[in-house]
Amino acid sequence: xxxxxxxxxxxxxxxxSLKRHGKIFGPKKKEHQYVFRPINEFEExxxxxxxxxxxxxKYYFPQREALLKFSIDPYRTDKxxxxxxxxxxxxxxxxxxxxxxxxxxxxxxxxxxxxxxxxKEKMTIIGLECMSYCDTYASCTAVGNHVPRGGYDxxxxxxxxxxxxxxNSEKGEKLAAGKSYIREMSEADRGRLKRAQDEKLKKFHxxxxxxxxxxxxxxxxxxxxxxxxxxxxxxxxxxxxxxxxPTCYCFDIADEMEMNLNDGVxxxxxxxxQMDDFAKVATGEDFRPGRDGRQRHRYYRKFKYPVAKYNKxxxxxxxxxxxxxxAKISLIETVNGLLDERKGA
Amino acid sequence: MKTEISYQExxxxxxxxxxxxxxxxxxxxxxxxxxxxxxxxxxxxxxxxPGQFVQVSLFGVGEAPIxxxxxxxxxxxxxxxxxxxxxxxxxxxxxxxxxxxGIRGPxxxxxPLDAMxxxxxLIVAGGLGIVPLRSLIHYILxxxxxFGDVQILLGCKTPKDMLFGEEVEAWQKRADxxxxxxxxxxxxxxxxxxxxxxxxIPGASIEPKKTYAVVVGPxxxxxxxxxxxxxxxxPGHQIVVSLERKMKCGLGKxxxxxxxxxxxxxxxxxxxxxxxxxxxxxxxxGECHVKA
Numbered sequence: 001x002x003x004x005x006x007x008x009x010x011x012x013x014x015x016x017s018l019k020r021h022g023k024i025f026g027p028k029k030k031e032h033q034y035v036f037r038p039i040n041e042f043e044e045x046x047x048x049x050x051x052x053x054x055x056x057x058k059y060y061f062p063q064r065e066a067l068l069k070f071s072i073d074p075y076r077t078d079k080x081x082x083x084x085x086x087x088x089x090x091x092x093x094x095x096x097x098x099x100x101x102x103x104x105x106x107x108x109x110x111x112x113x114x115x116x117x118x119x120k121e122k123m124t125i126i127g128l129e130c131m132s133y134c135d136t137y138a139s140c141t142a143v144g145n146h147v148p149r150g151g152y153d154x155x156x157x158x159x160x161x162x163x164x165x166x167x168n169s170e171k172g173e174k175l176a177a178g179k180s181y182i183r184e185m186s187e188a189d190r191g192r193l194k195r196a197q198d199e200k201l202k203k204f205h206x207x208x209x210x211x212x213x214x215x216x217x218x219x220x221x222x223x224x225x226x227x228x229x230x231x232x233x234x235x236x237x238x239x240x241x242x243x244x245x246p247t248c249y250c251f252d253i254a255d256e257m258e259m260n261l262n263d264g265v266x267x268x269x270x271x272x273x274q275m276d277d278f279a280k281v282a283t284g285e286d287f288r289p290g291r292d293g294r295q296r297h298r299y300y301r302k303f304k305y306p307v308a309k310y311n312k313x314x315x316x317x318x319x320x321x322x323x324x325x326x327a328k329i330s331l332i333e334t335v336n337g338l339l340d341e342r343k344g345a
Numbered sequence: 346m347k348t349e350i351s352y353q354e355x356x357x358x359x360x361x362x363x364x365x366x367x368x369x370x371x372x373x374x375x376x377x378x379x380x381x382x383x384x385x386x387x388x389x390x391x392x393x394x395p396g397q398f399v400q401v402s403l404f405g406v407g408e409a410p411i412x413x414x415x416x417x418x419x420x421x422x423x424x425x426x427x428x429x430x431x432x433x434x435x436x437x438x439x440x441x442x443x444x445x446x447g448i449r450g451p452x453x454x455x456x457p458l459d460a461m462x463x464x465x466x467l468i469v470a471g472g473l474g475i476v477p478l479r480s481l482i483h484y485i486l487x488x489x490x491x492f493g494d495v496q497i498l499l500g501c502k503t504p505k506d507m508l509f510g511e512e513v514e515a516w517q518k519r520a521d522x523x524x525x526x527x528x529x530x531x532x533x534x535x536x537x538x539x540x541x542x543x544x545x546i547p548g549a550s551i552e553p554k555k556t557y558a559v560v561v562g563p564x565x566x567x568x569x570x571x572x573x574x575x576x577x578x579x580p581g582h583q584i585v586v587s588l589e590r591k592m593k594c595g596l597g598k599x600x601x602x603x604x605x606x607x608x609x610x611x612x613x614x615x616x617x618x619x620x621x622x623x624x625x626x627x628x629x630x631g632e633c634h635v636k637a
Contacts, residue, residue: 079359253599
């Protein structure tokens with residue numbers, strides 16, 4: 001069953017059936033914003049939502065994660081976590097799925113990261129296609145993430161009174177199979193899906209002033225652009241942009257001791273290239289001084305370095321960095337600034 | 346440490362898990378610099394290349410990247426010379442023979458030995474730069490006939506900052522290498538050169554086409570030394586440097602050591618001057634893009 005249909009009225013029933021496969025995390029309203037949270041009842045979720053404050057990254061690359069257990073005397077080391085638990089991410093937007101695909105590439109790249117791979121193995125992703133823009137901060141079309149492009153177990157597309165399901169993996173197959181209320185897609189359903197997706201595409205447009213190839217060229221030539229000085233002058237160094245990014249994966253490692261001061265864990269925590277001591281060594285040399293250089297580094301880690309290394313853009317177009325910026329630095333404006341500079345030249 | 350292991354094996358082990366090791370000898374050269382001879386559990390060889398580094402683990406304190414100062418031709422142990430400047434290195438200085446620590450690595454790319462073999466070498470060490478270069482010098486002296494002319498230029502602040510004193514004396518006496526050193530500031534007993542390391546380069550007699558210059562020192566030193574080497578017409582791909590950065594994970598993941606698109610812990614810390622050209626704008630104190 002590659003394509004299936006489920007009536008919206010049956011969604012709570014299906015949701016309940018998923019619970020025995022693992023803990024479910026989904027989007028939930030929190031004041032005027034949205035967050036991924038553990039979900040017990042289908043009704044708790046907000047299925048129409050702008051990207052959550054933090055991406056679901058917190059579940060597969062947690063803010064704090066023990067890497068190693070140790071004791072000092074006698075010297076002993078042990079894996080911190082033996083078994084990870086199965087879990088389901090529910091109603092993940094295509095931009096955030098693209099974020100997971102980026103992390104897959106990074107942590108699979110040799111030497112691979114067993115903690116990430118272990119968690120990823122236990123993760124099931126049920127996506128939810130956006131049928132219109134979440135808000136004006138998103139730039140998903142420019143990077144091609146406004147439409148599903150794999151990386152999920154099941155993708156849900158809203159057809160009004162029902163969801164179309166694209167079952168994309170064995171895991172997804174298991175979750176959809178054998179349910180009387182989930183039926184194979186008919187020709188008529190396929191027609192409805194196609195019409196809905198065609199209608200949707202009319203609403204989305206390239207958010208940048210040039211296609212992605214020209215963006216790539218602008219980054220090739222733009223390292224010494226005055227755009228970075230402008231962004232650097234406005235940046236307050238709060239690190240919000242890197243904290244909410246679904247493809248930021250920099251980290252720190254620190255030892256945390258038990259009360260007996262002999263046993264402890266070595267844990268990694270998120271770290272941000274926007275912090276002023278990020279590249280500073282013990283002798284006091286700071287190898288990336290200045291907010292202009294640090295902001296530029298952030299953008300190059302989305303639009304240039306990973307393209308050269310992995311042939312992949314690490315901007316998913318989710319818009320979180322712009323949404324959260326205290327100085328109102330906009331990703332779309334910054335990229336357009338680089339593009340316009342080229343046109344002017 | 347590029348070992349091919351299966352996915353299942355990988356999930357059982359962790360690249361973050363250090364190997365147990367023991368300090369078997371120490372030598373305190375100055376108030377700030379101390380040498381540690383270390384044996385891995387089971388006396389296994391580290392199997393490193395001169396120029397690589399390890400992550401030293403002291404549980405409860407953390408980890409720090411330290412370059413290896415012994416040669417892989419010396420079996421059963423390896424050596425680190427550590428300047429105490431931060432949390433880990435200060436804690437390490439308190440350790441003595443018999444103390445236990447953790448080691449991960451070796452990491453990164455070392456000096457390009459295959460390319461260097463058969464050519465002349467001009468080794469330029471400034472300050473603590475002699476530490477990783479000692480690994481290379483030991484390696485060369487153990488396989489002396491594989492290399493052409495070898496000159497060592499050593500610079501440090503004052504005579505009492507000089508590391509590896511007895512070894513340096515032995516290098517001076519050898520007939521099969523040329524050795525020259527200078528101090529920034531002399532003391533009354535000093536009879537040698539006084540001046541910056543750059544002052545020794547113009548007088549060095551070399552055949553630029555067949556010379557590899559290997560330069561390691563503080564960031565500020567590179568731009569001045571590289572200018573002198575370019576004046577000598579040594580080709581960019583034969584000028585080899587080692588860069589200091591904040592290597593944290595050693596696995597090309599954590600991001601702290603990155604220079605533009607390059608993870609220093611994986612692609613470096615050894616680079617050629619030509620490599621540095623690609624890093625323009627993110628090098629420090631003009632390490633790169635020096636115009637002769």
